[in-house]
Amino acid sequence: xxxxxxxxxxxxxxxxxxxxxxxxxxxxxxxxxxxxxxxxxxxxxxxxxxxxxxxxxxxxxxxxxxxxxxxxxxxxxxxxxxxxxxxxxxxxxxxxxxxxxxxxxxxxxxxxxxxxxxxxxxxxxxxxxxxxxxxxxxxxxxxxxxxxxxxxxxxxxxxxxxxxxxxxxxxxxxxxxxxxxxxxxxxxxxxxxxxxxxxxxxxxxxxxxxxxxxxxxxxxxxxxxxxxxxxxxxxxxxxxxxxxxxxxxxxxxxxxxxxxxxxxxxxxxxxxxxxxxxxxxxxxxxxxxxxxxxxxxxxxxxxxxxxxxxxxxxxxxxxxxxxxxxxxxxxxxxxxxxxxxxxxxxxxxxxxxxxxxxxxxxxxxxxxxxxxxxxxxxxx
Amino acid sequence: xxxxxxxxxxxxxxxxxxxxxxxxxxxxxxxxxxxxxxxxxxxxxxxxxxxxxxxxxxxxxxxxxxxxxxxxxxxxxxxxxxxxxxxxxxxxxxxxxxxxxxxxxxxxxxxxxxxxxxxxxxxxxxxxxxxxxxxxxxxxxxxxxxxxxxxxxxxxxxxxxxxxxxxxxxxxxxxxxxxxxxxxxxxxxxxxxxxxxxxxxxxxxxxxxxxxxxxxxxxxxxxxxxxxxxxxxxxxxxxxxxxxxxxxxxxxxxxxxxxxxxxxxxxxxxxxxxxxxxxxxxxxxxxxxxxxxxxxxxxxxxxxxxxxxxxxxxxxxxxxxxx
Numbered sequence: 001x002x003x004x005x006x007x008x009x010x011x012x013x014x015x016x017x018x019x020x021x022x023x024x025x026x027x028x029x030x031x032x033x034x035x036x037x038x039x040x041x042x043x044x045x046x047x048x049x050x051x052x053x054x055x056x057x058x059x060x061x062x063x064x065x066x067x068x069x070x071x072x073x074x075x076x077x078x079x080x081x082x083x084x085x086x087x088x089x090x091x092x093x094x095x096x097x098x099x100x101x102x103x104x105x106x107x108x109x110x111x112x113x114x115x116x117x118x119x120x121x122x123x124x125x126x127x128x129x130x131x132x133x134x135x136x137x138x139x140x141x142x143x144x145x146x147x148x149x150x151x152x153x154x155x156x157x158x159x160x161x162x163x164x165x166x167x168x169x170x171x172x173x174x175x176x177x178x179x180x181x182x183x184x185x186x187x188x189x190x191x192x193x194x195x196x197x198x199x200x201x202x203x204x205x206x207x208x209x210x211x212x213x214x215x216x217x218x219x220x221x222x223x224x225x226x227x228x229x230x231x232x233x234x235x236x237x238x239x240x241x242x243x244x245x246x247x248x249x250x251x252x253x254x255x256x257x258x259x260x261x262x263x264x265x266x267x268x269x270x271x272x273x274x275x276x277x278x279x280x281x282x283x284x285x286x287x288x289x290x291x292x293x294x295x296x297x298x299x300x301x302x303x304x305x306x307x308x309x310x311x312x313x314x315x316x317x318x319x320x321x322x323x324x325x326x327x328x329x330x331x332x333x334x335x336x337x338x339x340x341x342x343x344x345x346x347x348x349x350x351x352x353x354x355x356x357x358x359x360x361x362x363x364x365x366x367x368x369x370x371x372x373x374x375x376x377x378x379x380x
Numbered sequence: 381x382x383x384x385x386x387x388x389x390x391x392x393x394x395x396x397x398x399x400x401x402x403x404x405x406x407x408x409x410x411x412x413x414x415x416x417x418x419x420x421x422x423x424x425x426x427x428x429x430x431x432x433x434x435x436x437x438x439x440x441x442x443x444x445x446x447x448x449x450x451x452x453x454x455x456x457x458x459x460x461x462x463x464x465x466x467x468x469x470x471x472x473x474x475x476x477x478x479x480x481x482x483x484x485x486x487x488x489x490x491x492x493x494x495x496x497x498x499x500x501x502x503x504x505x506x507x508x509x510x511x512x513x514x515x516x517x518x519x520x521x522x523x524x525x526x527x528x529x530x531x532x533x534x535x536x537x538x539x540x541x542x543x544x545x546x547x548x549x550x551x552x553x554x555x556x557x558x559x560x561x562x563x564x565x566x567x568x569x570x571x572x573x574x575x576x577x578x579x580x581x582x583x584x585x586x587x588x589x590x591x592x593x594x595x596x597x598x599x600x601x602x603x604x605x606x607x608x609x610x611x612x613x614x615x616x617x618x619x620x621x622x623x624x625x626x627x628x629x630x631x632x633x634x635x636x637x638x639x640x641x642x643x644x645x646x647x648x649x650x651x652x653x654x655x656x657x658x659x660x661x662x663x664x665x666x667x668x669x670x671x672x673x674x675x676x677x678x679x680x681x682x683x684x685x686x687x688x689x690x691x692x693x694x695x696x697x698x699x700x701x702x703x
Contacts, residue, residue, distance in 0.1 A: 082453060119484045127487040132452060135476045143442045143473060147449020147457075154405070154431050154455075161449070174473075177442035184437055333483050334520050340488035340543035342454040 022236035026351045027297050033075060033231040034290040037067035038305060040091040041287060042312040043100050047107045051266050056107045058120050063088030065261030068286035069194050070164065071095060072234030076242055077162055078360025079348040082148045084132045084141035084163035086194060087122040096129045097347030100312055104319035117325040129346035139165035142178035142191060149189035158361035160245045162190040168199025170212040183219035188245035190238055191253045196260035201272045216253035228256030229286040384562045387555035389529035391420050393536040394458065396566045398428050401456060404540060407434040408443060408460030417462045418496060418555060440469035444493060448478050451491045456540055464495035464549065465509045478545040479520030488543040498551040498589055498639055499676045499687055508676035510640040515547045516617050516649065523616040524571065525549040527591035529560040531614055534569025541568065551589040571615035573623035579609030582701055583627040585650055586637040587613040590688060594637055597693035606701050616646045624650060625658050632663035635696045637688055642670035664703040667696045
């Protein structure tokens with residue numbers, strides 16, 4: 001049986017998850033993490049139904065079971081930071097502020113989708129929110145994120161770039177080129193390796209001889225492994241990586257160990273995955289873990305789920321009613337005209353950023369945000 | 381106006397844009413303290429510093445990919461491939477990331493990739509290629525190929541100011557061989573064709589180094605005083621359809637010259653355009669002179685056997701004039 005990779009900071013199913021692994025999150029932050037993960041899963045579940053109903057052209061790719069990786073990492077990023085998410089990282093787009101109706105319209109190729117029907121599924125990025133959409137060649141966006149960080153450093157700006165990529169992507173040359181470049185120039189970039197055990201059908205044992213997190217050291221920066229099914233643990237690892245970057249200490253490779261609970265895409269029955277492996281990972285669902293934490297804090301989780309479901313159902317209805325793009329526009333927009341507009345700033349819901357207009361440029365020192373409702377904690 | 385070499389004009393454009401726009405960044409292998417393999421950026425580090433004239437690792441995919449990242453956060457990167465041939469290693473980042481981003485979600489990627497291209501000096505199969513057609517076939521990328529110092533400066537300036545990815549083919553064989561008057565200060569040359577010589581009996585369509593070969597091949601005393609028009613395309617994407625069709629309408633006979641390998645070279649697109657939209661004006665077959673579909677060989681007699689020569693161009697013109 002294919003075994004899972006190393007998992008740090010894991011807790012057995014059912015064990016009490018409070019307090020979480022980060023003391024930089026207020027209860028409102030913890031609830032926001034749960035909310036974003038619930039929203040991601042509800043949107044993807046709805047989209048899968050739409051796919052089976054023939055409403056989603058092509059195939060459909062989801063991040064079922066991996067919600068903590070994109071939500072936790074994106075939650076640590078400031079408004080002026082820039083993100084390059086992967087196809088199982090819908091949560092990053094949600095944290096950044098993309099509305100569910102635009103995402104569902106995107107899946108269905110509607111004019112009101114983020115790409116207006118020019119690209120499908122999670123191949124989008126809302127440039128106005130500081131997000132660059134991925135390409136299918138993996139991990140090309142590692143080089144792009146490295147270039148953003150290069151520009152930040154060159155201009156003396158206190159900003160960070162972050163990108164996600166999978167275990168399969170570590171075999172391609174762009175992984176090496178980006179890691180090496182970022183190490184040589186000590187760039188403020190965070191690389192999140194989303195280790196979900198399989199690259200389509202290829203297990204880790206056929207992908208690499210040494211866990212790629214080990215490679216960070218030889219490029220001159222740290223690599224850390226974190227439980228990718230714990231949003232707070234992912235947040236904490238990325239928060240620390242971001243602090244290092246802002247302090248001028250260079251990149252960090254964060255390996256988030258998780259499991260792809262669905263096939264590579266909707267057409268894939270993933271018969272190559274041992275059922276026992278899936279069953280074991282099902283016991284460690286990232287959403288259920290966060291729900292237990294929030295229930296312990298007195299949050300009405302059932303009400304939150306109901307609210308999310310209603311939001312998604314309304315978004316689906318609106319997206320279904322949205323028009324398809326005009327075929328006459330298919331050749332438009334190949335080239336930009338006029339002055340190039342750079343990426344805009346995104347939503348950054350972590351309470352630390354709301355606490356001070358300059359917070360995204362500073363490093364939160366100390367801790368103790370947990371439980372007292374004060375985002376700054378003991379920060380100076 | 382100053383007289384400059386083609387290479388000096390390219391340097392001049394880069395220097396002027398670095399001075400004028402703090403967003404401009406020059407990056408590539410050995411472009412910093414060493415001044416570049418061909419010395420295009422000689423002395424730049426002293427004026428602009430190592431951050432803006434950046435020596436990079438030997439990593440073409442990352443050179444293009446990081447340039448994309450820098451571009452979308454407000455920089456204007458100008459990448460140098462040490463030789464055009466090496467852009468093959470950065471092809472994916474150019475074609476799939478840079479070229480498609482604006483179409484997919486409206487994000488402009490203003491970057492330039494300079495490609496020292498072309499053969500004629502025993503560079504062999506990996507230092508002599510003319511890869512312009514690769515990028516003509518990739519939507520979202522502009523492709524420029526100047527033939528004169530003045531156009532090299534003006535087109536490179538226009539490329540740097542353009543909001544799109546631009547590949548800029550600078551022919552190595554022109555670097556120090558071709559001189560010309562170059563206006564001082566900054567100016568943009570339009571991405572359109574130019575008539576390099578007026579004529580009425582036949583049109584030769586060319587770009588880059590082949591413009592000079594075409595001019596030499598068609599000197600009137602070499603062709604029984606025939607009046608041959610030379611159309612210098614300058615820009616391959618966008619392609620100046622109107623100028624091509626206007627010249628064909630005037631002369632009715634066309635020879636198209638490519639240094640690129642023949643199949644699907646720029647000249648193939650030009651020939652197809654003429655067949656489609658200027659058929660009624662033709663008074664003879666559209667003739668092509670190009671490099672056959674072989675790697676560029678190293679040994680001088682082999683290389684000269686494949687690159688379009690003045691003699692081959694002249695012979696094609698002579699046959700067509702007699703048609």
